[in-house]
Amino acid sequence: MLDVITYENWSEEKFKEVSQNNKDYFDILKWAYNTYSTEDIVYACSFGAEGVVLTDLIYKVKKEARIIFLDTGLHFKETYELIEKMKQRYPTLIIELKKPSISLDQQSREYGEELWRTNPNLCCQIRKIEPLKEALAGTRAWISGLRREQGPTRVKTEYINKDEKFKNIKICPLIHWTWEDIWNYIRLNHLPYNELHDQQYPSIGCEPCTKQVLNGDLRSGRWVNSDKIECGIHVQ
Template sequence: MERKLTYTTWDEECVNKNLESIKDTMDVIRWTYREYGDKVVYACSFGIEGIVLIDLINKINKKARIIFLDTGLHFKETYELINKVKERYPELTIKLIKPSLSLEEQKNEYGDKLWERDPNLCCHLRKIIPLTKELEGNLAWISGLRHEQSPTRKHLKFINKDDKFKLIKVCPLIYWTWEDIWSYVGLNNLDYNKLHDENYPSIGCEKCTVPVENNRDFRGGRWSTSKKTECGLHG
């Protein structure tokens, strides 16, 4: 029986053996579904990278599972886009994952506007805990991270050992540039969140995302009133 690359079996020899066939993005995606089958899920934010990766995944596996962390605080444009994507790829399973606490329950337990007072806790409650539960029983998860997005993402490889979720994290788009992403969207006539046209390079929850003057400051509009730069899903 072929040995699968898993969190608990991770070692350099195993990694090198399993990555021999990987040459580019499509090879990464093919390898991922060949290696993990239905034990891999793509956690998508439905930003512009996510739209590209969904289209690429659909070319390899039309039955793939896509999950979206529905905090209840996203822009209406994001929900509208999700509906368009569902129509375009009817065979994909796209599941919206909600936190155990409603916004009203969170307000009663932690106080109003937690995202302003303690954004780390808000992300933990509404993103990290739900994703942790949803990833249970899987061996790997896919992410649309790119090296160009921030200094903290430059170290990523195609295949990564994820110590937070105790899984293998696959990042097929690490070498894509902003221009690559938009070229692919244009060539394939893909729907995307129209907030990108209004200087939102990265789109998260409505309460914590603002437009930026420089559209190449990929994370500049996220949690702009604090030192926070990541929601915690990626370290």
């Protein structure tokens, strides 16, 4: 029997064996929840379109799965409204809003007003990366909704990845899904979704750093007028 894959015992042989035995997104999800205990695995969900799809898929595999949302305190009201709808739809899922260790007022006093404008990388570090690091402490694996189609930094993402940033195993079931696949699933399954998607917001993050998209690039509304393209969570 294959040992549980952890950051410490990762090997190409174990990676290949799991990959060969699990050919699609649902196989990978079943493998993940059969392999790791509830305490050992968590889904970090942003509750974008991919997020509601993956939450629904996870619910079909593990009714008591743990899900965390990185609550920066800067999200759109529509995002918080969607989370409440998801809690009602999936009452057995453990959905936690993980907050940073410092409030926005404390951040302003220590680093200046609107840090997301003056130093967006530091803002993401404080309000997203550090809280995720805390949430993953004690776990062996975490799930992400990354898709290869999303951009150049994600094209080499595998179903199972050795995550050097968080010293963990990162599982990405949706890597081969297209944007069309995501929306077909949402409509076929009548899933709730963020209303901002209907207002030309395909990729939704914090309110100050997310704008409408008019040129067809799904992530071009994030960190507009900046060379920043990732919050840093998925950058090794």
